[in-house]
Amino acid sequence: MAPERARHHRFRSAIGLFLLAPLIGEFLLGNQPVTALPSVFLLAPLYGGGALLVREAARRAGRGWPTMILLGAAYALVEEGLVDQMLWNPHYGGFDLGAAYAGFRVPLLDTSVQLLQDVLTMHTVWSICVPIALVEAFARDGDRTRPWLGLPGLSVTALVFAAGSGFLALAQVESEDFTATPAQFAGAGLVVAALITAAFLCRPPGARHGTGRRPPAPWAVGALSFAATSAYWGREYLPDGVPAVVPVIGWAVLLAAVLVPCVRWARSERWSGAHRTGLAGGALLTYAWVGFEQGRYLDVSRATGLIGGAVFTAGALVLLAAAARAGTESDARSGARSGADRVPGSPPPLV
Template identity: 40%
Template sequence: MRRILLALGLALLSPLVAEFLLGDFPLTYLHFLVLLAPTYGGAAVAIREVARRKGLGWPSIVLMALAYGVFEEGIMTMSLFNPDYAGQRLLDPGYVPALGIGVPWTLFVLALHTVWSMSVPIAVMEELAGERRTTPWLGKVGLGVAATLAVLGAASTTLFSYQNGHFLASVPQLASIVVIVVLLVVAAFRLPRPGRAAGRAPSPWLVLGAALVAGLAGGALLTYAWHAFFTHPLLPSSPGLDLASHLVFGLGAVALLAVALQRVKSNV
């Protein structure tokens, strides 16, 4: 049961970090988690479970997180190619006509998904998991459910995005996204798997990598928390509600990191 709760926690933490901690939605739209969890959460759980089942390390998880970001922004929302996505003209700065993308927006949005939407929630939940940090949390059925929810979430997001903008990327653009996603996933599976001989101390580089992942996850989470105070929500709100929402989600992030720190200390 605890393993299922860990997976469920990751499924909810991913959209909480990606949209609410960032400041896109205030507290009154917390019910949107039901709509966002299949897309963000389903993908985060599937990435984490596949990586841990196959014995893959953090470099592989990051590559799969990047693949998710490319897929979401290239196919689900098509913001990488839409010249007037959300009416913001996001591609105008650094626009490359041959590719049909704006370099600053591409780098920015892919970094958001790779780091905050996927990697940070996975890292935080794994630290909370204690001794189950690197072991699978779900069986085959649970993994199948997570993958199915991710596919359904992706389909609904794609449909919603098209209905609200009626923009459709070209066939070559969509095909290029598919190729890039496949190459990233293949690369993730071909990276060397971490491991150590029984009874021997872990490699200093492995310890350094684990420390960097944990530290970056905490720093990234707090970065979203303070950045939210300078962000305008995507939906109608009020200054008072915005401030209250940022405080609640920010304090929640601090509390979550405090609990994760205690878990780390207890396992040292």
């Protein structure tokens, strides 16, 4: 790819991630109706800026997905702690969160364990990792692991993220008439700093090898992702009276059920872009059906909510199909180049 064309492609990827993150995190989820679509530009500095900063920081440091996951968790606490303050507001958004999350509490953060699990899951998975994985599926000629922005672009992104976060934080204080205590802000800040430090202590990704467990087909990885993320949202339908410890333990079991096999599969040379797209796609489809459920609570007519859910679901399906096709073509090109470079009788390349 010519340098100028490659530069334009990387810029388009950055813009795509900037806009896709809020579309998934708010609109596909059903938190915002289709009639509020122009507000994506108000949400993009926080969601899109955060996702882009996470991706660029990890890739510029030569790190991989463990770093991005930990940075995504840090972003989750920034958004729902330092910006929205939902972690501590018992009446956030007009809902009785104090009663809904009345179980075990995390001492340092002074918030509910289950609320913390929800915040970390939704933002780490759907606000950060899913958009990054889908946009990276379209990357060409090694751009998947390269930075897309230079230092000027990265600086602008950081400023946009900071300004957008500050604007939304002030708007939330005014609309919610709630401000957390200095101790709560300090606790969240300490955990965010710890997560960022841990993210960059992760070792850079090494060469994959044949000793890792052979992964199943990409569609099976996607089915696992869809089943696990749907089960996570399924706890919304648990009957009243279920002990608070049950969903808390269930969350940990689901997390292990996904992470343990995926870590083993990712060590194999057969782990490909199609598998990463499958993981992201399964979670994306979960948000599609959840969005229809969430749409019932929007301040619009039921018909408008259903139309919006259908529009965003159709968009998600088109995006997923395009990402899967682009990822498969990229894997084929990489395999062809690796095969051409191999000496007859040599082992498969470590990629």
